Amino acid sequence: MKKIINNPETFVDEIIDALLLAHPKWIKAANADKRALVRADAPKQGRVGIVTGGGSGHMPGFLGYVGEGLCGGVAVGNVFSSPSSEQILEATKAVNGGAGVLYVYGNYGGDVLNFDLASDLADAEGIDIKTVVLTDDVASAPKERAADRRGVAGMVFAFKCAGAAAERGDSLDEVARICAKANANCRTMGVGLSPTILPAAGKPTFTLPDGEMEIGIGIHGEPGTHRGALQSADSIADTLMRQILDDLAAPKGARLALLVNGLGATPLEELYLLYRRAAKIIGDDGLTVAWSYVGEYVTSLEMAGASITVMLLDDELEALLDAPAHSPFFREGTRA
Template identity: 50%
Template sequence: MKKLINDANTVVQEMLEGMVAAHPHRLKLIQNTTVLVRADAPVKGKVGLVSGGGSGHEPSHAGYVGVGMLDAAVSGEVFTSPTPDQVFEAIKAVDSGSGVLLIIKNYTGDVMNFEMAAELAEAEGINVAKVIVNDDVAVENSTYTTGRRGIAGTVLVHKIAGAAAERGASLEEVEAIANKVINNVRSMGMALTPCTIPAVGKPGFSLGENEIEIGMGIHGEPGIEKTSIQTANSIAETLLTKVLDDLNIKQNDKVAILINGLGATPLMELYILNKKVASILDEQHVEIYDTFVGEFMTALEMAGCSISVLKLDQQLMELLDSHADTLAFKR
């Protein structure tokens, strides 16, 4: 394992301090926590948005803290959900009396830790709502199991719910709009190479010289199948087809596309993928309203990608377009 780190046990804290050192006008680190909040938090009269999860997915989620998106991001250890006390600190720091929405990716750990934090906050009289993002169609949805994972589509929830909050929507309204995004966004990923948790020191799984994993999650959890390496076009088709089917996309639907790199994939490759994605949608007479290409939710230095599709209506388009000023997403 070769990494630009000092000590595998302090990577998260050092990263957070490095972020605040770089962006003191944007971000505040709440002392003795792993919580980064907007420099102007709590914002008077605005619903506070809190998200977070394990570290290692940067720029998720601290990169989305700022005007028009999140008020706070809570970072756990690498790939480990943050603890309830940390989430609670974030809730307290961003609540201005208008309540706080927790945007949770659907992992058992995240759900439990954020839920416990919500209980702590409610016990102190803070109004808290929760939404759970589960956009990853690589995993079967079922009420009997953990259900689908939350991956890169989460960023679009941050964007759109954040825009609603910034415009002064109530907690119930922001929660509803977040759920609307969740109901209309689907994603699927794949990996070419594994990644290594610093404190573990060895890759989380292995892939052969010519092997890829379709349906890979953002912590290296396997997905649908291992196959041999395919062309970008065929990969785009596999991922996109699954996503469009699940969303039940039809002619003349309007969509936003998010092509996400998992860490080590050059932007060049993401754009090659997007060429195919755009041409498939074009053939199917689906209207691409906007496309975002880059690293939005990574898995350390994993090579691979995910494709997210968000089905839009007028309201979602307006909120997607409205002003946002964060490190990793600006409009």
């Protein structure tokens, strides 16, 4: 195990300590155990609050997307584990500015359970809640069962679009509609080259022989759709993009946002090789890359690998991508 850690038991709490120490102008703790974090300026009166959450180990995933024009709060679980409903409720109360709260999170059993419980608890306290469950991972279920898919890096676009809508003062219904549209317009496929080691377990979550890759892998090491010898960057991009674009079925001439995301250990250089081919495929298909995002947006600790996300744009979504957003982690895309 090649990890720079102290005690696996306190891994997450130490990271939160460090974040609060490094970025006090950005986030504050909403509860005593510090597992509910919110924008330093929360609550924003009259604005919809957006609460996300999930397991730790995906940085900048989840807590990195709390910020201006992004989410208002986050509930922070242990590594790859859902936060509790109480932690979600604490985040909810702390971001509630009287205009309702939107829950946005990935489609995983524990998260669904706990966010649903928190929603009931918040209702009982008189806070309007709406929920959008993110389902952008093409590999995790066939198109006929798209609602069963897992949520992965497409969350970046859901947070960005919903966050911009909330920041400008849209209603809860509107923010939820926009967030659901962003999710519905996103498709992601990943490839893993090495497993993740959980700090507490100290051993890999799965095995993948050197020189092999797993196409369609999830951000917790969930099995993909194909395992085989490692292919070239172009070949990997071809495989991922073909499934993404077939599933998305964007009309000719459509404008797309393209996100090439590193899962943790893969160098930025290699992400740009995937970007290069993915952008070519999009052009060859008569589509346009209107926005480019390349870097680590949603990771899986030290997993080597990457994912590609495509979001089909319209004028409404493009305006929301263009709106200001800021956190110490969010890396703006580049408009073509």
